[in-house]
Amino acid sequence: VSQFGRVVFFTITETFQNLSHLFLCRLDHVIIHVGALSLPESQELARHAAAIDASGIAVIAPFFFKPTNKDELIAFLQKVASEAPAVPFYYYHIPHLTGVTIHVEELLDGIKERIPTFQGVKFSDTDLLDLAQCINKNESEQFAFLYGVDEQLLSALAIGANGAVGSTYNYLGRKTNQMLQAFAKPDLALARKYQFLTGEFLNFGIKLGFGVAQTKAVMTFVSGIPMGPPRFPLVSASEEFIVKAKAKLDSIVWPDGD
Ligand SMILES: CC(=O)N[C@@H]([C@@H](O)[C@H](O)[C@H](O)CO)[C@@H](O)CC(=O)C(=O)O
Numbered sequence: 729v730s731q732f733g734r735v736v737f738f739t740i741t742e743t744f745q746n747l748s749h750l751f752l753c754r755l756d757h758v759i760i761h762v763g764a765l766s767l768p769e770s771q772e773l774a775r776h777a778a779a780i781d782a783s784g785i786a787v788i789a790p791f792f793f794k795p796t797n798k799d800e801l802i803a804f805l806q807k808v809a810s811e812a813p814a815v816p817f818y819y820y821h822i823p824h825l826t827g828v829t830i831h832v833e834e835l836l837d838g839i840k841e842r843i844p845t846f847q848g849v850k851f852s853d854t855d856l857l858d859l860a861q862c863i864n865k866n867e868s869e870q871f872a873f874l875y876g877v878d879e880q881l882l883s884a885l886a887i888g889a890n891g892a893v894g895s896t897y898n899y900l901g902r903k904t905n906q907m908l909q910a911f912a913k914p915d916l917a918l919a920r921k922y923q924f925l926t927g928e929f930l931n932f933g934i935k936l937g938f939g940v941a942q943t944k945a946v947m948t949f950v951s952g953i954p955m956g957p958p959r960f961p962l963v964s965a966s967e968e969f970i971v972k973a974k975a976k977l978d979s980i981v982w983p984d985g986d
């Protein structure tokens with residue numbers, strides 16, 4: 729994970745239909761998301777992930793009856809993690825979807841004592857101050873900080889994120905790898921050029937109504953693998969979106985042949 733190895737991170741219930749395709753390629757790590765509104769359901773998913781030798785499990789904060797402070801959130805996470813006591817555990821922070829805005833910096837304080845398998849965070853938030861504090865305060869730990877706002881990955885790298893998980897890597901992965909190489913050199917001007925391409929595509933898509941359904945449509949036309957429709961209340965992307973998104977992506981991916 730920390731060397732940007734190939735990582736797949738998904739929700740069990742969302743992706744069973746695609747598993748046959750998944751197993752056609754070699755993956756170094758499979759981190760299974762086992763979060764759910766119901767604690768027993770989440771625990772059952774954690775036990776299942778352990779039984780099938782997942783490389784890790786991840787959990788979002790429950791978002792109907794929400795934890796209101798760090799202790800409540802840790803207590804919930806601990807009850808899930810303890811069902812898979814030998815499996816590395818990741819907290820999946822995605823506050824704009826869960827509505828749980830407890831700072832990760834706070835959560836990490838003493839987390840290893842409560843959750844010995846704690847391995848890191850999937851950080852899907854634009855609050856880079858929180859991420860920076862997490863990294864700064866945990867330098868002596870080997871935590872993985874997997875950033876999840878693709879259009880801001882370069883900024884997260886600059887403050888020490890050591891991995892990434894995101895939807896655009898399914899279709900702008902090569903550009904992102906080029907960005908990582910430029911960042912490692914370091915050639916920041918070149919890295920920015922690649923980062924801006926992701927932003928350009930998303931900005932274009934957002935104006936047409938971009939979300940999970942549209943991501944599935946893009947992944948389908950890029951890979952040729954049918955991703956299936958989204959679940960209600962989401963509805964499938966329109967033909968108009970698909971035609972325009974395809975043209976835009978082609979103009980971004982192919983102009984210089986790389
Ligand atoms: C809300 C959402 O879908 N966020 C994505 C991003 O990759 C996002 O699509 C991208 O940054 C565009 O905004 C990831 O953080 C989440 C994700 O890939 C996942 O949960 O599988």
